[in-house]
Amino acid sequence: MLNTKQKQRQRAPSKRSLETRARILDAAETVFSEHGFDGASIRDIATRAGVQTALVNHHGGSKDELFFTVVARRAEPLSHLRVNALAAREELGPLDLRSVLACFLEPFLHKVFEGGAHWRAYGRLIAHVSTDERWREIAERCFDPTVEIFITEIRRLLPNASRAQIGACFVFMVSSMLSICASLGRIETLGRDQEGISDSNATPTQMIETLLDFCEAGFLAISPLKA
């Protein structure tokens, strides 16, 4: 299903073609994020992009290929942001656990909160990808190389935790991170009391801090300090 070979382009595509392609990918990102893979239709995508359905196939290939392209498109810049954040932090002195987790979580969540509607849609899209075994291969190809780098750092910082525990906690952390994209409304609902009164407006910054507090403490809890 995931035949993702690139077509050999004979010539550099025209500017107009590139714009159309970008519009189609943007539209696909939005529609996939709202309805999931099966619930999205090429027609919806074409309508939103303002083109004909045939053009979606022309630029995006099959529906499967289009989905992969949309997920992969932002995965690479995201990976760079994460790795660069880690490298920049390493310049400042020895890494601690919280910094490592922050370098993984913050680039993504900053984009989701402040990167505009496209990144917000992308966040929901990745939440879909993460709950469907069908897209495991996409997740592995797009995200696991970066994840391995961070897990290696965490293992170094938590030598007394087992690999299985660290792997499990990393998945817990990613799921929690994605729940901010997929379930923000639910977080806000549960943050109110029965009269619907919230005792604090949860800003994006506060939400990221809460997630970091939660995950940092969670990782430390599985690492017995006395070996």
Add this chain to the structure above:
Amino acid sequence: MLNTKQKQRQRAPSKRSLETRARILDAAETVFSEHGFDGASIRDIATRAGVQTALVNHHGGSKDELFFTVVARRAEPLSHLRVNALAAREELGPLDLRSVLACFLEPFLHKVFEGGAHWRAYGRLIAHVSTDERWREIAERCFDPTVEIFITEIRRLLPNASRAQIGACFVFMVSSMLSICASLGRIETLGRDQEGISDSNATPTQMIETLLDFCEAGFLAISPLKA
């Protein structure tokens, strides 16, 4: 979409009818859990149940109604397991945070790990429900009454944490719990080193303990002990 009114039954359904209905709901549960709502087809469900497609509509109503029925069917017994666990634990003495979280997480995860293929499928199904805003209403009706009980207890135990923080952490916890259903394979992959060697076989019991460690510490981290 979520018109869930019950048909007025004129007569008690026959035993055979009830069995057919159960087979259809079981099949729907499996197919929905594997392909999501949009990816599942009434025809798949009928084939798996060994009946004609018309029978699926007859017993399950529309596809939407069928989906709601499948999610709600196990939500009620699950809610009772959770509330009963909390009540039983309260008999033994004052509640602590870990016990409250365990009474929420363990009934579900015990069923997922030991309750057979149906509960395993149900776990994956709920993971789907939780990442799709479209099913918020189902989640609220089926699960939020129980969630409110547990959040009330947690607030009592963590008086210095804000409601917003507790709500967020509860969503993190639920997401982490569901990741065990939806991403068990990914947890196992990330728990190995690059040679594919795992340093500990993660049993269900160990995984539940890891999740409890992670979440308990996470909640405590957002509760400043000195007011």
Add this chain to the structure above:
DNA sequence: GTCTATAATGAGATAGAC
């Protein structure tokens, strides 16, 4: 590259016989 038109398939739902 872009469009119109259509092919080919599969979907959910239902009417009506038994």
Add this chain to the structure above:
DNA sequence: GTCTATCTCATTATAGAC
């Protein structure tokens, strides 16, 4: 309650004109 047969509609994908 169950089954056969079918209706109606939406889907992906492509062929071919411009």
